[in-house]
Structure formats: C-alpha cells, structure tokens
Amino acid sequence: MKRSARFTLAAATAAIVAITGVSCSSNAGSGGTDGAVEYPSGAIEFATAGDPGGGLDLFARQIQQTLSAESLTDAQIDITNIGGGGGNPTMALGRQRAGTAETLLGNSNRVYLNPIMGTTDLTMGKDFVPIAQLMTEYVVLAVREDSPFTSGSQVMEALREDTRALTLGVGTVPSDDQLHLLRAAEAAGVAAEDLNIVAFSSGGDLLTQLLGGQVDAISTGFSEALPQYEAGEIRILAISAPERLDGPASGIPTWIEQDVDVVVEHWRGVFGPADMPATAVKYWEDTFEKMVATDAWADVLERNQWAPLFRTGDDFGAIIEEEAETGERLLRSVGLIE
Amino acid sequence: MDTFTLLLAGFASALTLSNVLAALVGCMLGTVVGILPGLGPSTTVALLIPVAFSLQPESALIMMLGVYLGAMYGGSLTSILMKVPGEASSVMTAIDGFEMAKKGRAGPALAVAAIGSFIGGTLSVIGLMLFAPLIARYALAIGPAEYFSLMVAALLFTSVLMGADMIKGLVSIAIGLLIAVVGSDLQTGVPRLTFGQSTFLEGIDIIIVLMGIFGVGEVLWYLTHRNENQRGGERIGLKGKLWLTRDDWKRSWPAIIRSSIIGFFAGVLPGAGSSLAGVLGYTVEKRRAKHPERFGQGAIEGVAAPETANNAATGGAMIPMLTLGIPGSGTTAVLLVVFTIYGIQPGPRLMTDNAELVWALIASLYISNILLLLLNLPLIPLFVKILDVPVRFLMPTILVIAAVGAYSMKNSFADVVLLFIFGGIGFLMRRLGIPLVPLILAAILAPKMEQSLRQATLLSDGDWSTFLTRPISAVFLAAGLIFVLADVISKNRRRRSLIPATAEDD
Structure with missing residues (x-):
C-alpha cells in the first residue's frame, strides 16, 4: 500500500508538470534540415486541431505514446493543442512554417471541408502537404x-x-x-x-x-x-x-x-508544412509505416474502436481530393454552399 | 445487496491510503485550476489522461473526480476576490461576492461559498445514489422542444435580474444575443458574424466575455473613478470577523438547502448544467427575498446560492454518465474516455457490470467533498490577504490574471484582444447605466436555446405547435406564464415596484 501511495504522489507531480507545461510548449525548431545532421535532430512539434480530451488530441497522444514505447524515433515529440477555429489555426502553421521540417499537423476531413465551406483559404499542396493517413x-x-x-x-x-x-x-x-x-x-x-x-x-x-x-x-x-x-x-x-x-x-x-x-x-491523418523537405516527409512516412505494423498500435486501435487504414503521401492526397469533390457536390446539392 | 451495503463496500475501497491520496491530489489540483481562469476542469482531466495510465483505474478516476469537484470550489475564489469568474458556473457568485469583498466581508463570503459547496455537493451525491436510474429515464424525455420551453420559463423567471429600466435591460440582452450568434451555425455549418476570421468560427468563448465584462470592466471603472478614492494607496482590506455572523447563518441556510435541490436537477440536463444551476439558484433567492434590493450590494445569500447550486450540479451531471454512459458536460465526456482507456465500457450496464468501481467512485465523492471543505476553510485567512494589497497593485494583477487565462484557453492571442474589447464594452455599459447581468444571461443561455428551437422545429417539420402539443414542453411554458402572472398580481397587491438591481448601479 505504501508503494502505491508513493506512486500516486509521483503521478501527481507528473500531472502538475504536464499541466504547467502545456500552455508554454514553445514553437519547436527552425529552418530546414541540415545535410550534416541526421533528421530529426531535435524536438518535433505535433500540433493538433483539437482541445485536450477530444478525438484529434487522443489521436496525437496515442501516436506519441506508441512511437516512444516502441522506440521508433529519436525525435522528442511535443504535442500542442490548438483548439478552436475549426482547425484552421493548426493548418495555418503549415503556411507560417513553410519549408521547415520540425512540425507535424494532425487533422481530419476538415482540411477539405473548411475550404469548401469558405472558412479558410488554406489548401493542401499550397499550405500543407499530406504525410500519412493512420487510421479511420x-x-x-x-x-x-x-x-x-x-x-x-x-x-x-x-x-x-x-x-x-x-x-x-x-x-x-x-x-x-x-x-x-x-x-x-x-x-x-x-x-x-x-x-x-x-x-x-x-x-x-x-x-x-x-x-x-x-x-x-x-x-x-x-x-x-x-x-x-x-x-x-x-x-x-x-x-x-x-x-x-x-x-x-x-x-x-x-x-x-x-x-x-x-x-x-472518418480518417485522421498527419500533415506537414508547405514545402516540407522531402527527406523529412520520407522519414515520417517510413516511421509511421513501421508504427502501424506494431502490436502496440494494434492495441491502440482496438482500445479506441478505430479501424486500421494506412496511406502515405500521394495516395493520401488523392483520396482527399476525391472526397473533397464528392463532398462539395453533395453539400452544394443540399444548399449548404452556393 | 441494497444501496447501503454497496455504499459501505464503496467506502471500504475508496478509503485506502492511495485512493485518499489520489482524491487529495485531485482536489488540490482542481482548486488551483478553478482559481486560474481559462484552464477548466475538462482540460485538466484530459491532461491527466497520460498520468492515468500509470495508476489503478480506481485511483485515477477518483483523482479526476477530485479535480472536477475542486474546480467548482476554486472557481468561487477569484470571483469573490477579483470579480474574475474562472468558470461559467461561478458568474453569479462574482456579483454579490465581489461586493461583499469590497465591503471588507471577503471572509464570510469565502466561508459561505465553501460551506455551501460542501452541502450542495454532498446532498447531490445522496440524490445521485438514491434516484439515479429513475431520473436517467425521465431525462431522456427532454427533447429539443422541452429544452426550449424550459429555457423560456427560466428566462421569464430571471427577468427579475433585469433591473429597473426595461429598455436598458433589453439593450443588454440584445448585446448578449449578438455575442451568442457569432460562430458557425450548427445546422448549416455556415459562419455567422465571423468577418472571415477563423478565431470566430467556433464562437466566442463565454469565459472571455465574462472575464472581460466583469474583471477588466471593473479595473477600467476603478481607473476612471480613482480620484474619488484617496491617492491610490488605499486597500480593500477586511472589516469584522472572517467567519459568518449569526445573521449570516440565518440568511444562508435556507438558500443553501434550496439551491442544493435546484442545482442537482439542473445538473442532470445536458449542456447547460452547472452554469444554469448557478443562475437559477441566485434568481430563486432574489425572488424569495423580502428585500431583493440587497442583492447586488453584497447579499450573502447571493454567494451561498450559486456556489451551492453549481456544486450540487456535479452529482446531477454524473447521472446520465453513470446510468446511460452519456456525457452531460465537457468534463464527464472526458471521464468517459478514461473509462474506455481502462477497458471499462461505460453504458447502461456500467452500474451492474462494474458495481464495485462505481460505488467506490460515489464514496470518493463524499470523501472529496470533505477534503475540499477541510482544505478550503483553513486557507481563507490566507486567501483574503490578497485584499491587503493596495488597490493600485491589485487592479493590474486582475488584468494579468484575466489576460493569462484568456490566452491559455486556446493559446490564442486573439482571445486576449477580445478580452479587452469586452472589458471596454463592460465599462461603457456601466457608464451608461446599462445592467450587465442580462447580457451575461443571454450569452450563456442563448446558444442552447437557439439550437433547441431550430432542432425542435426541424423535427416537427416546421410545425410550431410542437411546443404546445408535447406535454412536458407545455407544462414548462405554462409554468413560466403562471409565474409571470403571479408576479404581476402580487406586485400590484403589494405595490412593490421593480427594485433597482445589481452591482452595476453605482
């Protein structure tokens, strides 16, 4: 009993650290990849378009946990929650950090629904690039x-x-x-x-x-x-x-x-900033490919009632374009857009 | 096994050292979170999820429930001492609480908040224990039409908060409604009044409005009225006892009991639960008072009622969660996620399949309520020291706390700008003698009310008689109507005019 009490205390300390840490997680890294240093060299900021406890937050945290539990990357992944704005502020990071390699963006079908609804001019390819669709x-x-x-x-x-x-x-x-x-x-x-x-x-x-x-x-x-x-x-x-x-x-x-x-x-996926260096995109495609093959990820899927789904880069992008087309046509037919 | 045996078994497992420690840590964290505006209980519980992985399910859930309760306690602190409500549920506390503080009676205000919270919290756990399955079934009968009618009745009821000048009251409500319609329309996804800014897509967070109108507005008011005070070296300070007087007790008791019941039932309702509870608790007391004009000038019932009611709402909010597996509030939604992480399936069978866990949680609610009372009461002398700080230092501190709170909600600077805009609006309204409370009420109630109206008419295929033909809805409307009539009649009889209300009238 004494041991578990101490454990509780330790957990509480961790909790306090976690809470104070969340609001001050800083903008990670700067600049592109340096040829001399192997990517990823530092911390990676994983920005997720949702508040703590929400679906996209859970998605990001499960990825963070699986990658670290299975030692699949040397990068330290910091999660930033950018709630509100229909996910647009998250994707805006893609434009702001164009050409850099230290940011990942977690989002869902809102990447194409928002442009259709006219709430953002941020679009795939120009402002952010698809990396991998990880589950559905x-x-x-x-x-x-x-x-x-x-x-x-x-x-x-x-x-x-x-x-x-x-x-x-x-x-x-x-x-x-x-x-x-x-x-x-x-x-x-x-x-x-x-x-x-x-x-x-x-x-x-x-x-x-x-x-x-x-x-x-x-x-x-x-x-x-x-x-x-x-x-x-x-x-x-x-x-x-x-x-x-x-x-x-x-x-x-x-x-x-x-x-x-x-x-x-109803997928969730990871994106990178506009013009993310090819080596970085490749690195994450490969890392995620390894991740989705692990038993730990299978457990995550089962626990959350998610289904396996994995597409990378161009395949992922093609699916999004296809869905966007269907979505736009249907939303137009019901009169949500003109 | 009957309820009592189950509860005893629950206490047996909740009273282990590690579980009590978990409750203690949760309560302390929750209190801190409640004090800091912006960081709400649902966010905190979510941030605890990774920690939960390393704990026994029971301990983790107990800790999280502690956070939930603690936040309700903590919310009263900044409301009373600084007029910065940390949560939507403690808005009403800020009105009379801060007035009491200004009169040097912060001690009794905090004490009654803690005691009311304790009693409200404890009574609502008893309610949860005895009536949960029964109430859960009835709650399902509340559809959009019923919800809308209930809100109409509530609004008629709260018209007492309007103040003397009808036109100014309506202006205030109109501004509140305007704030409430900003954001994407739920039924069509079309952005309304967003001016092309992503910041507005999900609406303006009510906490920003509250902190701006009340907290920042108060600071601006102080700045412009400084000359009336002496050189700015003055402090609010304390007068009289820190503890409740005999008269305070006499006034507070009935308010606490009534608000416990009101809060409990309001908590069961999905969506508006604890903030509606605070509003109703406050209004009922003002309605019943022999001298309603004392409200807004530092009436102790005005603190006791909303604080009791918002804590009583926690027990109510847990009913749909435990009996149906359906979250009634943001925090309970996150708690459900935690259940699933442990492989516990929340849902209609939770109470039978995991009886041991559920009863341990219920027992822990009693324990947490006691812990919070023990934590909070002795700290009152410490908390009120804040008021010994000269006002010229205290006021900037309020600004800083409000600004940090606004920023930390979504890591968004735009929210800080909004905060100050609302501060300006609040200041101007006070200047023009427009009451602030109707605006706040409209901003809190309108989003849910509008959606209920739209949903109800969509479901009835555009037939507005749905509000009258559905029995429960008709009962709510009738109750509202009868209430207004009774009010008019009694006013005529007693020749009591509408009393100029609230703190805004200086």
Missing part, C-alpha cells in the same frame, strides 16, 4: 431497439417513398456523419437533398435524442454508438466499412452487403 473510424446508421426498421436497405426504401419518412440525427454539419447519410441516400436512389437531417452538436447528445425517441435514426461514429449497442438499447443497421469488421462490430452488415455502394472513412 467507420460511421454507422442506428435506430432504437424498438424501431420497426431492421436493416439499412429498409430505411432507404422508406426514404425512397417519402424522403421525410424519418428524422435523421447527426453530430454536426458539415461532417462525415452527415456525408454518410447523403452518400448512402444517393447510392440508394433517394433524393438526398430532401432528407430531414438535424444536427445535435455532440455524439453524446445525439444518443440521448435517439434513446429518448426524438429522432428516428442517427448517423454517428461506431465507437460512440458501441456502449448502447452492446447494452441492446440500439440496433445498428449498417456500417460504412468496405467489408465486414472483426470484433464488436462483427454483427453489423456493411452498406455494400445491403446493395448500397458506399464506403465512408
């Missing part, structure tokens, strides 16, 4: 356990007959929650622009609305729906994965199985 979550369509609907195709059928037959809840707009519904509807021949989609600010609130019977169905990340699904409170009718998953999602049919040809990846 899949989005699900869920109803209450007493709902008459038992499959995703039934829902689509009902919507084909009357697009207002169901009220649909999502977290925010625009988001993968919303695009998931729009894309599935489109693939199933439903007039996507007429759907009654209501946003409820957070995944937790969304589930409350579903359980309370305020909305008929919701579109949300699998991990958020999991607790209620396992408790038998909700039924998950479809998941946006390309093929049937293992683990707790193994009982959930994909859209493709239900003849609705749609896959939505």
Whole structure:
C-alpha cells in the first residue's frame, strides 16, 4: 500500500508538470534540415486541431505514446493543442512554417471541408502537404431497439417513398456523419437533398435524442454508438466499412452487403508544412509505416474502436481530393454552399 | 445487496491510503485550476489522461473526480476576490461576492461559498445514489422542444435580474444575443458574424466575455473613478470577523438547502448544467427575498446560492454518465474516455457490470467533498490577504490574471484582444447605466436555446405547435406564464415596484 501511495504522489507531480507545461510548449525548431545532421535532430512539434480530451488530441497522444514505447524515433515529440477555429489555426502553421521540417499537423476531413465551406483559404499542396493517413473510424446508421426498421436497405426504401419518412440525427454539419447519410441516400436512389437531417452538436447528445425517441435514426461514429449497442438499447443497421469488421462490430452488415455502394472513412491523418523537405516527409512516412505494423498500435486501435487504414503521401492526397469533390457536390446539392 | 451495503463496500475501497491520496491530489489540483481562469476542469482531466495510465483505474478516476469537484470550489475564489469568474458556473457568485469583498466581508463570503459547496455537493451525491436510474429515464424525455420551453420559463423567471429600466435591460440582452450568434451555425455549418476570421468560427468563448465584462470592466471603472478614492494607496482590506455572523447563518441556510435541490436537477440536463444551476439558484433567492434590493450590494445569500447550486450540479451531471454512459458536460465526456482507456465500457450496464468501481467512485465523492471543505476553510485567512494589497497593485494583477487565462484557453492571442474589447464594452455599459447581468444571461443561455428551437422545429417539420402539443414542453411554458402572472398580481397587491438591481448601479 505504501508503494502505491508513493506512486500516486509521483503521478501527481507528473500531472502538475504536464499541466504547467502545456500552455508554454514553445514553437519547436527552425529552418530546414541540415545535410550534416541526421533528421530529426531535435524536438518535433505535433500540433493538433483539437482541445485536450477530444478525438484529434487522443489521436496525437496515442501516436506519441506508441512511437516512444516502441522506440521508433529519436525525435522528442511535443504535442500542442490548438483548439478552436475549426482547425484552421493548426493548418495555418503549415503556411507560417513553410519549408521547415520540425512540425507535424494532425487533422481530419476538415482540411477539405473548411475550404469548401469558405472558412479558410488554406489548401493542401499550397499550405500543407499530406504525410500519412493512420487510421479511420467507420460511421454507422442506428435506430432504437424498438424501431420497426431492421436493416439499412429498409430505411432507404422508406426514404425512397417519402424522403421525410424519418428524422435523421447527426453530430454536426458539415461532417462525415452527415456525408454518410447523403452518400448512402444517393447510392440508394433517394433524393438526398430532401432528407430531414438535424444536427445535435455532440455524439453524446445525439444518443440521448435517439434513446429518448426524438429522432428516428442517427448517423454517428461506431465507437460512440458501441456502449448502447452492446447494452441492446440500439440496433445498428449498417456500417460504412468496405467489408465486414472483426470484433464488436462483427454483427453489423456493411452498406455494400445491403446493395448500397458506399464506403465512408472518418480518417485522421498527419500533415506537414508547405514545402516540407522531402527527406523529412520520407522519414515520417517510413516511421509511421513501421508504427502501424506494431502490436502496440494494434492495441491502440482496438482500445479506441478505430479501424486500421494506412496511406502515405500521394495516395493520401488523392483520396482527399476525391472526397473533397464528392463532398462539395453533395453539400452544394443540399444548399449548404452556393 | 441494497444501496447501503454497496455504499459501505464503496467506502471500504475508496478509503485506502492511495485512493485518499489520489482524491487529495485531485482536489488540490482542481482548486488551483478553478482559481486560474481559462484552464477548466475538462482540460485538466484530459491532461491527466497520460498520468492515468500509470495508476489503478480506481485511483485515477477518483483523482479526476477530485479535480472536477475542486474546480467548482476554486472557481468561487477569484470571483469573490477579483470579480474574475474562472468558470461559467461561478458568474453569479462574482456579483454579490465581489461586493461583499469590497465591503471588507471577503471572509464570510469565502466561508459561505465553501460551506455551501460542501452541502450542495454532498446532498447531490445522496440524490445521485438514491434516484439515479429513475431520473436517467425521465431525462431522456427532454427533447429539443422541452429544452426550449424550459429555457423560456427560466428566462421569464430571471427577468427579475433585469433591473429597473426595461429598455436598458433589453439593450443588454440584445448585446448578449449578438455575442451568442457569432460562430458557425450548427445546422448549416455556415459562419455567422465571423468577418472571415477563423478565431470566430467556433464562437466566442463565454469565459472571455465574462472575464472581460466583469474583471477588466471593473479595473477600467476603478481607473476612471480613482480620484474619488484617496491617492491610490488605499486597500480593500477586511472589516469584522472572517467567519459568518449569526445573521449570516440565518440568511444562508435556507438558500443553501434550496439551491442544493435546484442545482442537482439542473445538473442532470445536458449542456447547460452547472452554469444554469448557478443562475437559477441566485434568481430563486432574489425572488424569495423580502428585500431583493440587497442583492447586488453584497447579499450573502447571493454567494451561498450559486456556489451551492453549481456544486450540487456535479452529482446531477454524473447521472446520465453513470446510468446511460452519456456525457452531460465537457468534463464527464472526458471521464468517459478514461473509462474506455481502462477497458471499462461505460453504458447502461456500467452500474451492474462494474458495481464495485462505481460505488467506490460515489464514496470518493463524499470523501472529496470533505477534503475540499477541510482544505478550503483553513486557507481563507490566507486567501483574503490578497485584499491587503493596495488597490493600485491589485487592479493590474486582475488584468494579468484575466489576460493569462484568456490566452491559455486556446493559446490564442486573439482571445486576449477580445478580452479587452469586452472589458471596454463592460465599462461603457456601466457608464451608461446599462445592467450587465442580462447580457451575461443571454450569452450563456442563448446558444442552447437557439439550437433547441431550430432542432425542435426541424423535427416537427416546421410545425410550431410542437411546443404546445408535447406535454412536458407545455407544462414548462405554462409554468413560466403562471409565474409571470403571479408576479404581476402580487406586485400590484403589494405595490412593490421593480427594485433597482445589481452591482452595476453605482
């Protein structure tokens, strides 16, 4: 008992250090790579577009932990949380630090949604470069356990007959929650622009609305729906994965199985500043490639209900451009952009 | 096993040395965090996540709950001593708390805040223990329509905070609403009033508004009214006892009991929980008071009520988390993440599958509340020493604390600029005799209210009768209406005019 008490004290000290440290993590490094010194020579600042405790923060911290636990890099990785601004201030670092190699930026599909919505002029290629897509979550369509609907195709059928037959809840707009519904509807021949989609600010609130019977169905990340699904409170009718998953999602049919040809990846990835030196980009591509192959990363994925997904550089960039195109078309059709 | 046996077992595991230490560390950290504006409990709990990896799940969660409770205690400190509310939930405390401090009664103000927090916190844990499953089911019936009607009723109720001049009150509300609509619209993602600045995309943080209007505004006010004081060497200082007088007790007790109940139920509501609790607690006391004009001039009930209510809200907020696995506030959302890190599945089965852990946590809430009382009361003589600092040094300190707090929220300098802009607005409003409290209320309540309205009408496909046809919603609206009528009638009868309210009237 004495030992664990001492442990608590040590942990507390660490906590205080962590807390005081967070607000003063400084801008790491300067300048490009020096040919003489092997990259990375110093600290790397990993800026993440989210507040502590949020999805992107967790993403960055899991990467930091896995890299250090598996000794995959000599660089010391410092995480900076740049909350707010829809993630734009994070990507702005890409422009400010063009040509440098000591900054990594963690973000999600907002890198293309924000330019589409016109809230930023920061764009991929010009202001930041893709390094690697490291994992994804899949989005699900869920109803209450007493709902008459038992499959995703039934829902689509009902919507084909009357697009207002169901009220649909999502977290925010625009988001993968919303695009998931729009894309599935489109693939199933439903007039996507007429759907009654209501946003409820957070995944937790969304589930409350579903359980309370305020909305008929919701579109949300699998991990958020999991607790209620396992408790038998909700039924998950479809998941946006390309093929049937293992683990707790193994009982959930994909859209493709239900003849609705749609896959939505709610991915998270790492970017670098504009004109990041090729050696640095290569270094991180390789390091991340090693990381995603480790058991430790497999544990991280399992613990957080994330699914494996790995693409680097150009492949990653191509996917983003493809998604941006689809997203822009759909958002235009529902009138969110002109 | 019945509740009592489960609770005893919970105490048995929460009372180990390492768990009590964890609670102590959490409470101390939480108090510090509550004092520092900007660094909120949810951020702190999140920053503790890496630490949690090296602790037993039980100890880590106990520590985090300690932070959550501690922050609620700590928030009162800067509110009372400097008029800088560290959290949205302690805004109302700043109004009468700072007035009490100016009158040399910072000691009783802090003491009643600590005692009220303790009682509110403890009663709400009892409520959590006894009624959690029952309340959780009812809470689900509160949809957007009900939420909107509840907010309407709350607003009608709080109209007492408007002050004497109706027009000026409305101007204040209008400014508050204007602040509330800045940011991306939830339903369409379209930026509103952002002027192309990314800073505004997620809206203006309410803490910035509060610290600016109250804290910075107060400093500017002092600067321009300095000549009325003596040469700037004066200090606020202390008069009378540090402890509560008999009269203080008599006034505070009923307020504390009532606010415990109000706070508990407000905490159950998703989204607005603890800040709404503070507002309601304060308003109810002002409504009930024989001399409501004392409020805003340093009424001790005005400190006891909101501080009790925001602590009582913590127990309420944990109900949806523990019984349904659904977070009711930012902090509980982060706590849920921690549960999953340990492989504990939060959700409807948490209380049966992990009964031992849940009851240890509930027991730790009792322990943390006691620890916080023991930590806070003896420190009051130390804290109030701040007021011995000459005012010309104290005022710049307030500016520094507010500025650091604003910056540290998002590491954003733009927020510091905003802080001072709101300071200027607060100063001008005082100058023009426009009450500040309606603005604050509007800024706190409006975002949730607007969204509830939009969600409710979207869900009803544009049919506004949804607010009347849904029974719970209709009850809330009726309650608001009856309340206004009763108020008008009783006013006519007693010929009591609307009392000029609040600290803004100098």
